[in-house]
Amino acid sequence: MNNDFIGVRGESKPRLLEVDERKRVIQMHNELLRYLTPVLGEATAENMLKHYCARLNIPVDDIKETDLPELAVSMKPMLAVWLGSAGASRVAEEIARLGKGGVS
Amino acid sequence: MTSQSVRIPFIASLFVIPAAFTVTILVSDSQKALEVNNYLFAATVLVQIVVLSQAFAARNVFSRVDPGHLTWTLIVAFLIVRLLVEGRLATLTFKIVNPPPDLLHASPLMFFYVVALRYVYTISDLLFVAALITTxxxxxxxxxxxxxLGRDYVYMAILWAIPVVTFIFRSNLGLAGIIAADQYIATYRLVAVFVGALIASLCVAVRRYALQMKGGSIARVWNTVVVAGTVRAASFLALATLSKVWAPGARMMEQYLLWVFAGCWLLAAIYQREVLPRTGATSGLPRFSNRDE
Structure with missing residues (x-):
């Protein structure tokens, strides 16, 4: 059974929203990794995300759209090490915009 | 200039050059093969000029406050110093400057030009060492x-066997070279092999860190630099071990490895410039516009 459609009446709406939210959170984590991996590599992208989530007290598997700007700003110095300040700023800006339907 | 436009011709050259040497030796004599070797040397110098321009572009990716700026400044300095001393070698190889056969009777200026200035290669190598340390x-x-990891220290120990082997075969060191060997060249080559071992050891460390990134375009830059550093060290080993057995072969092998060295540096500098655009391209997101094209 598809979990998205559990409970059609009564409790259905809140649970449906909860499932949607959960999916979005997982999607956000994956999207960030998908975005950083081609540059930083799989391990560094994952470690960096864990490192900054821990520093900002954000559960790594519960990154929300609203966390992205803060996460992006805190990641900037480390990104600058490899990408240069200009590159890091650009990547940070794009990370901050990831939750808003991608980069335009 | 893109990595794609460089990679394919470079890989093709890795097969074409040994084939050209083999054919020349088979259909002609070793003197002709050494002439081919000189052309390869000239081509290597030209590639290094292009590498320098690409390294400047890679350095421009970083602002003065970024650690990468210092690393690429050191790489640019290494390439400039190396090119200067390659110019000296070119004047000797193509007989623009003709030193006397016995350097003991040469003028002090000629002695300085032929013997002392070769140590500028060592200075350039030390700049490369500094770049690796900053990395x-x-x-x-x-x-x-x-x-x-533990095994990295084992690899480093093995690498330090190179100068030891070279020292054991030190009587070979003065036998071959792109220009007529003199009695002072063995000392220089021994010094160079020691610096080469230092470069290769640092390359092991950089390679490990790049491996721990598990892919990505930054790891690709440093993996390519590691190959460049390793072949530079290997070129001296080839010269030391092959000179006595087959002097023209030793010279060709040395020059071939230096060609690989120059090609890897060219790719590394281009890869550094391409680090960001590649992100957008592979993630399906719009491309970054950080290219200076």
Whole structure:
């Protein structure tokens, strides 16, 4: 059974929203990794995300759209090490915009 | 200039050059093969000029406050110093400057030009060492887990066997070279092999950190630099071990490895410039516009 459609009446709406939210959170984590991996590599992208989530007290598997700007700003110095300040700023800006339907 | 436009011709050259040497030796004599070797040397110098322009572009990716700026400044300095001394070697190879057969009776200026200035290669190598040290420090400064493994120290120990082997075969060191060997060249080559072992050891560390990234375009830059550093060290080993057995072969092998060295540096500099655009392209997101094209 598809979990998205559990409970059609009564409790259905809140649970449906909860499932949607959960999916979005997982999607956000994956999207960030998908975005950083081609540059930083799989391990560094994952470690960096864990490192900054821990520093900002954000559960790594519960990154929300609203966390992205803060996460992006805190990641900037480390990104600058490899990408240069200009590159890091650009990547940070794009990370901050990831939750808003991608980069335009 | 893109990595794609360089990679394919470079890989093709890795097969074409040994084939050209083999054919020349088979259909002609070793003198002709050494002439081919000189052309390869000239081509290597030209590639290094292009590498320098690409290294400047890679350096421009970083602002003065970025650690990468210092690393690429050191790389640019290494390439400039190396090119200067390659110019000296070109004047000797193509007989623009003709030193006397016995350097003991040469003028002080000629002696300085032929014997002392070759140590400028060592200075350039030390700049490369400094660039590798700043790279290692950069990795460490991130606070992420980049660590050497036990086997890396074993690899380093093996690499330090190269200068030991070279020292054992030191009587070979003066036998071959792109220009007529003199009695002072063995000392220089021994020094160069020691610096080469230092470069290769640092390359092991950088390679480990790049491996621990598990892919990505930054790891690709440093993996390519590691290959360049390793073949540079290997070129001296080839010269030391092959000179006595087959002098023209030793010279060709040395020059071939230096060609690989120049090609890898060219790719590394281009890869550094391409680090960001590649992100957008592979993630399906719009491309970054950081290219200076």
């Amino acid at each position: 290692i420090r950069t990795y460490k400064s991130t606070g992420l887990k980049f660590e050497l």
